[in-house]
Amino acid sequence: MVIGRNKLYDVIILPTISTREIIMHKDTARQLANILSVIVALTINILANALPLNGQNTGEISNRFDVFFVPAGYVFAIWGVIYIGWIAFVIYQAQPAQKESPRLRNLGYLFALSCVFNAVWLFCWHYNLFGLSVLVMLALLSLLIASYLKLNVGQTPVSNIEKWSVDVPFSIYLGWITVAVVANISDYLYFINWNGFGIAPQLWAVIMLVIASLLGLTMTLTRRDSGYAFVLAWAFAGIAQKQADTALVANSAWVATVFVLVMAIYSLVQRRRLPGWY
Known part of the structure; x- marks a missing residue:
């Protein structure tokens, strides 16, 4: 009987323990991957302008393109907020209590991959591979959208x-990369001398502002995501200021700014009325 029970233990219990250990190792690997990817991405972002990569700063390259969907320089300070967000996330997800979090398990390695693509984009941009930079930026946007959906942001009640x-x-981060994708594509089209199907560049900028504003509307109505909308407002206000000499673009950008700000405030009010939500 003793031998039989030991055999039963070996057959049933040991594989169960082994499976749990494997899952725990995967959780640890995911946590470490997120930490390392942020360290690498932050290092490359700093060195890109400190060295700088290929002898040119990120902003210097952007200034070569005479496009209308680009905000004033101060707007890019939002990267500091994004970096703080990265650090906050990796510290939070590295906590022992979050090791087995269903949300973070569902996210998987998407965030780590987004950091990799962020770093790759810098190399493409600094080495004037503008067409490739668009593809990398689109991949980054896709990863962030997938991350957003995996985390079910705006539809899952969470702690503060x-x-x-x-x-x-x-x-x-998703809000800013949404803007960055449009700006990146605009730069590339300018680089290849695209004629815009005969439509004036100023009008294309207005069209892009309308599309981006509708995205902000969608996010606030379906996800009550005021953070996404506030980022769009920040970018639109920067576009309005930079393009102050072009009335059509500047006025459209100011209208878009007010529109998404109203939607952001509306989503904040609506969210606070829901029980169990922050």
């Missing part, structure tokens, strides 16, 4: 600390 460590950082 999880809101500020997970939901808000991803909302801000």
Whole structure:
């Protein structure tokens, strides 16, 4: 009987323990991957302008393109907020209590991959591979959208600390990359001398502002995501200021700014009325 029970233990219990250990190792690997990817991405972002890469700063390259969907220089300070969000997220997800979090398990390695593509984009941009930079930026946007959906941001009630460590950082990052994709594509089209199908560049900028504003509307109505909308407002206001000499673009950008700000405030009010939400 003793031998039989030991055999039963070996057959049933040991594989169960082994499976759990494998899962725990995967959780640890995911946590470490997120930490390392942020360290690498932050290092490359700093060195890109400190060295700088290929002898040119990120902003210097951007200034070569005479496009209308580019905000004033101060707007890019939002990267500081994004970096803080990265750090907050990796610290939060590295906590022992979050090791087995279903949300973070569902996210998987998407965030780590987004950091890799962020770093790759810098090399493409600094070495004047503008066509490739667009593809990399689109891949980055796709990863962030997938991350956003995997985390179910805006539709899952969370604690305040999880809101500020997970939901808000991803909302801000996704909002900014949404703007950056449009700007990146605009730069590339200018680089290849695209004629815009005969449509004036100023009108294309207005069209892009309308599309981006509708995205902000969608996010606030379906996800009550004020963070995403506030980022769009920040970018639109910067576009309005930079393009102050072009009335059509500047006025359209100011209208878009007010529109998404109203939607952001509306989403904040609506969210606070829901029981169990922050």
